Amino acid sequence: MTNKIVMAEVRMNREIAPGVYHLQMLVEKETAAAARPGQFLNVYPEAGSRLILPRPFGICSADPDAGTLEIVYEVVGRGTEILSAAGEGTLLKIAAPLGRGFDTESLKSLRTNDARPPVLIGGGVGCGPMLFLARTLQREQVPVTAVLGFRDRPFLIREFREAGCTLLTASETEQEGIFSGNVIDCMTAAGLSAPAYFACGPRGMLAAVDAYVSADCGDEFLQVSLEERMGCGYGVCVGCSTRIREYGENGQPQTVRRKICTDGPVFRGNEVIWDDGTR
Amino acid sequence: MTELDRKAAELGIDLQVSLAGVTFSNPLMTASGTFSPHESSQFYDLSELGAAVTKGVSAEPWEGNPTPRIAETYGGMLNSVGLENKGADWYRNSELPFLEQYDTRIITNLAGHSVEDYVRVTEKLNACDAIDLFELNISCPNVSSGGMAFGTDPDMAAEVVRAVRKETDKPFIVKLTPNVTDITVIAQAVEDAGADAVSLINTLLGMAVDLRRKNAVLARKIGGFSGPAVKPVALRMVWETAKKVNIPVIGIGGINSGTDVVEFLAAGASAVGIGTASLMDPRAMVRIKSELIDYMQENGFSTIRQLKDAFDI
Ligand SMILES: Cc1cc2nc3c(=O)[nH]c(=O)nc-3n(C[C@H](O)[C@H](O)[C@H](O)COP(=O)(O)OP(=O)(O)OC[C@H]3O[C@@H](n4cnc5c(N)ncnc54)[C@H](O)[C@@H]3O)c2cc1C
Ligand SMILES: Cc1cc2nc3c(=O)[nH]c(=O)nc-3n(C[C@H](O)[C@H](O)[C@H](O)COP(=O)(O)O)c2cc1C
Ligand code: FES
Numbered sequence: 001m002t003n004k005i006v007m008a009e010v011r012m013n014r015e016i017a018p019g020v021y022h023l024q025m026l027v028e029k030e031t032a033a034a035a036r037p038g039q040f041l042n043v044y045p046e047a048g049s050r051l052i053l054p055r056p057f058g059i060c061s062a063d064p065d066a067g068t069l070e071i072v073y074e075v076v077g078r079g080t081e082i083l084s085a086a087g088e089g090t091l092l093k094i095a096a097p098l099g100r101g102f103d104t105e106s107l108k109s110l111r112t113n114d115a116r117p118p119v120l121i122g123g124g125v126g127c128g129p130m131l132f133l134a135r136t137l138q139r140e141q142v143p144v145t146a147v148l149g150f151r152d153r154p155f156l157i158r159e160f161r162e163a164g165c166t167l168l169t170a171s172e173t174e175q176e177g178i179f180s181g182n183v184i185d186c187m188t189a190a191g192l193s194a195p196a197y198f199a200c201g202p203r204g205m206l207a208a209v210d211a212y213v214s215a216d217c218g219d220e221f222l223q224v225s226l227e228e229r230m231g232c233g234y235g236v237c238v239g240c241s242t243r244i245r246e247y248g249e250n251g252q253p254q255t256v257r258r259k260i261c262t263d264g265p266v267f268r269g270n271e272v273i274w275d276d277g278t279r
Numbered sequence: 280m281t282e283l284d285r286k287a288a289e290l291g292i293d294l295q296v297s298l299a300g301v302t303f304s305n306p307l308m309t310a311s312g313t314f315s316p317h318e319s320s321q322f323y324d325l326s327e328l329g330a331a332v333t334k335g336v337s338a339e340p341w342e343g344n345p346t347p348r349i350a351e352t353y354g355g356m357l358n359s360v361g362l363e364n365k366g367a368d369w370y371r372n373s374e375l376p377f378l379e380q381y382d383t384r385i386i387t388n389l390a391g392h393s394v395e396d397y398v399r400v401t402e403k404l405n406a407c408d409a410i411d412l413f414e415l416n417i418s419c420p421n422v423s424s425g426g427m428a429f430g431t432d433p434d435m436a437a438e439v440v441r442a443v444r445k446e447t448d449k450p451f452i453v454k455l456t457p458n459v460t461d462i463t464v465i466a467q468a469v470e471d472a473g474a475d476a477v478s479l480i481n482t483l484l485g486m487a488v489d490l491r492r493k494n495a496v497l498a499r500k501i502g503g504f505s506g507p508a509v510k511p512v513a514l515r516m517v518w519e520t521a522k523k524v525n526i527p528v529i530g531i532g533g534i535n536s537g538t539d540v541v542e543f544l545a546a547g548a549s550a551v552g553i554g555t556a557s558l559m560d561p562r563a564m565v566r567i568k569s570e571l572i573d574y575m576q577e578n579g580f581s582t583i584r585q586l587k588d589a590f591d592i
Contacts, residue, residue: 004321004322004561005322005560005561005562044559044560050353050354051351052351052354052355052356052506052507052555052558052559053349053351053356053558053559054558054559095561228346228347229346229347229348229349229350229496230349231348231349231356231358231558232313232557232558232561234318234321234322234561235315235317235318236313236314236315236318236319236557236558236561237312237313237349237358237360237558238312238334238343238348238360238363238364239346239348239349239358239360240346240348240349241343241346241348241360241363242346257342257343257363262318
């Protein structure tokens with residue numbers, strides 16, 4: 001039994017754009033070493049806060065040598081507001097890593113036939129998990145194009161540059177020096193084409209990305225990270241269930257129910273039923 | 280012997296309880312729908328459990344409700360999962376064999392939309408020796424037919440119990456809904472119809488509004504309310520029911536500490552179920568068990584019987 005529940009010590013918790021925070025925490029080295037891009041962690045509310053359910057956040061960086069994990073989050077309610085006030089040295093109870101992350105193994109066989117860089121697409125705080133993936137691919141010496149979309153001010157730009165990415169940045173409000181519009185407009189304007197795509201962000205953005213990728217290489221080469229309101233984050237409450245199109249051995253699609261927290265959060269584009277009427 | 284059983288033994292504490300003719304190593308049970316054998320086993324040794332109560336299972340697979348299914352409220356939560364499950368065959372072939380590796384009692388929670396549904400799922404699972412008891416869920420507020428409808432009408436409750444009684448020699452518990460005027464009336468009806476024990480409470484009906492989306496938080500609008508906030512309601516109902524019926528009562532609702540367990544035992548429960556706490560803390564079952572041992576040690580109780588007898592409520 002691996003102990004996934006650990007106490008993490010806040011090392012840094014900095015506002016990097018209005019209402020958006022970058023938090024680094026110190027954990028056991030094994031915990032950091034176990035984390036893969038696309039996985040998430042649960043932050044448990046402090047007893048006495050009257051909040052009861054864990055808050056899930058995508059892991060945006062893991063350093064096994066330093067024993068650190070990082071997340072990027074937006075303040076949207078009480079839980080994230082309390083988290084934003086956690087100063088250096090604060091102890092957080094977390095469970096990490098959780099869920100199934102991005103499959104990067106399949107990139108290897110893909111790249112022997114097609115050397116064009118894979119594209120990573122992040123929307124808002126969805127850029128966090130993409131940064132972890134970018135850093136991992138940099139270590140594997142895979143060149144990467146990253147498309148980052150923001151509502152307002154961009155963030156994490158320097159980190160993506162340091163991860164060696166070719167960057168396309170878009171904002172829906174006028175921002176100096178960056179594309180004005182959403183990520184799809186930005187990709188279309190750049191005429192982006194690739195053998196594989198990875199994306200994390202709001203569901204609407206992911207659905208649009210799926211349409212774009214379907215028209216390019218086919219959405220079986222797209223991996224997306226989904227979100228849903230969670231009760232437990234580790235597969236016991238079945239709160240986060242979603243309909244998934246699974247392909248059996250004969251290639252015939254079959255609709256099944258899957259848990260986002262343990263079967264995902266990462267799924268392939270052709271598995272997701274975008275208009276499944278559940279939202 | 281498990282780590283905590285060793286701790287108890289070293290302190291001369293015996294946590295054993297028995298009900299419906301079955302002995303349990305301790306009074307702590309998971310509450311249905313908040314435990315999944317494989318996933319929970321990643322966080323603690325399932326042999327620490329008095330009983331593993333599994334998620335509601337129906338004769339055929341059920342889809343459940345649309346999402347969002349979860350909402351947080353002040354000190355509690357709402358769920359509208361709607362008994363999504365993969366059906367009795369899957370349960371028998373996948374879930375049970377895994378659970379059997381552990382040294383704990385297995386209680387299988389059964390769901391249905393009609394009397395025939397309950398009978399069919401009982402038939403399908405009755406031959407499984409690994410199952411120690413059934414728990415009949417006639418109290419789920421999240422399905423539109425069956426479920427809670429059976430638990431709010433004493434005649435219908437009795438009818439399901441009689442029908443299931445004919446199908447099985449295994450002892451069974453009937454799980455009751457708090458969404459009634461007088462829960463003891465239903466408890467009495469299922470006792471008379473042949474139930475071996477009752478468990479209560481299932482979730483209270485509740486609702487939450489999302490001001491930003493200008494809609495209810497849950498896709499189904501309403502859902503089942505559980506967690507620390509419901510404890511006083513659950514305790515009151517357990518106390519009332521234990522006074523009224525002769526079969527054992529399993530107390531459930533808002534338990535999140537060793538002293539919460541003590542309160543339920545004091546109010547007349549023979550054992551307890553722990554639900555939402557396992558979402559709040561995946562290791563809640565073992566933490567609470569350890570706290571119960573500490574409480575017994577600090578207060579000089581060496582058996583659950585002694586503890587219960589010390590209270591006169
Ligand atoms: C797998 C996964 C990864 C995520 N990664 C990130 C991330 O990297 N950065 C980030 O900023 N946010 C992320 N989120 C969303 C984040 O969990 C919520 O914004 C956060 O829980 C809100 O908590 P709150 O108390 O501030 O808000 P409240 O609205 O007060 O929360 C009330 C309840 O609703 C839940 N909730 C609210 N919004 C969401 C949501 N969008 N998704 C799931 N549950 C929600 C909360 O967990 C809580 O139980 C992720 C969600 C999931 C499911
Ligand atoms: C997510 C969730 C799913 C549940 N599913 C079931 C179920 O399948 N069958 C059942 O009898 N009760 C179910 N319940 C009710 C619990 O077993 C328990 O009776 C209730 O939550 C009160 O206890 P608690 O406050 O400790 O959670 C569920 C509760 C929750 C929170
Ligand atoms: S959040 Fe509980 S099963 Fe996924």
